Amino acid sequence: MENRASGQHISHLFDEEMENIRNKVLTMGGLVQKQMEQAVKSFITSDQDLAEKILQQDELVNDLEKEIDHECIEVIAKRQPTAIDLRMLISIIKVITDLERIGDEAGRIAKMAIRLDATDYYHDQYHEVSHLVEMVKSMLSDSLDAFARMNTESIASITKRDEKVDREYTSIIRQLITRMMEDPRNITRMLDVLWTARALERIGDHACNLCEHVVYIVQGDDVRHLNAEELEQKIQD
């Protein structure tokens, strides 16, 4: 009886630890999502102060990454979980790497915003990437939501949107090259837009990685390196 009570106590502690880790991941997710949205805003409005704020938040994200990472390893060492709990912990270690990289990409956009402010303000710089911004924002938001609810329902639609993001990105690059050729004075500015588009495209990739982690946690299937169609098949299986 005592053993059983102590078993229940440990299991309760374990549940608490897992819940605590998951909540921290959601906090980190919310943070990098905000970083990304603010980075884009600072780029559009050439808001240098906002851009500086985003760069300062980077440390917070890095600290959270280290903290969650350590806690996952500690729980694995102490509780020796198996099956879905182990999958969850290993996946979280990967999820936070993707989140941290999204924060890095947001930082890159913020740095571009600071540089843009130093040159002349160019009101049209949003135009080229506006569609891409909206697509990537929704992908990131939906993939964080899929993680929060541990639900694979929306995942096929998210990874399909990534293929659209890639097409949009390629089309932006083509437009930027044309504009550079038309007027070489545009080159520096167009390159900043190009790096921003690139950062957004990468954030889309990380959002897809998040989705793959969710599928692995929920189903135990490793769906990396599949295209959107193959992935959809795996989820329906």
Next chain:
Amino acid sequence: MENRASGQHISHLFDEEMENIRNKVLTMGGLVQKQMEQAVKSFITSDQDLAEKILQQDELVNDLEKEIDHECIEVIAKRQPTAIDLRMLISIIKVITDLERIGDEAGRIAKMAIRLDATDYYHDQYHEVSHLVEMVKSMLSDSLDAFARMNTESIASITKRDEKVDREYTSIIRQLITRMMEDPRNITRMLDVLWTARALERIGDHACNLCEHVVYIVQGDDVRHLNAEELEQKIQD
């Protein structure tokens, strides 16, 4: 006596499993190193066949990543390792993500080589990135070596070289912009050189990540997000 023998048997099996996983990581490391070197070669010599070969190897790298990942998780679930063994397994899961991304960057360079071949061959394209190539090659080779020998001695020197890589990269971008402005007909080709420089710079970052994983395995210290000087301090500690 029987228990002890069976304990020794399990421990022997465990050692074998760990050795097997480490060997696969080294194979994967050798593979992406070769991919990177061949990608650069295909870019310099506009060798489309070689570039195609590199892209085909990508699947091999992806398969190895999945295989090693599954084996690590299986060993954690089955053997419930602690301390350095658990650190090793968790770190290997991260190491192979970095290796796979190095393979991706090599693939990006190879794609550029295919595109260059389709346009006019431009014998001078190596000139701009030649120094960067040598620096990143040596960083990757030395960091794989540090992992193979589980030795932190050369790590401070590798991460210091990454700061040089970043400076070299910035200087290349500046030169490329000047050449684009001088003659807008250069723009497309210069952008290919720019993406290649970017891919090399990223490979340098992944080599640094490998180093950080080695420090974590050997010392148990999380040295992510430190600059080269802080890292050196940590290793000396």
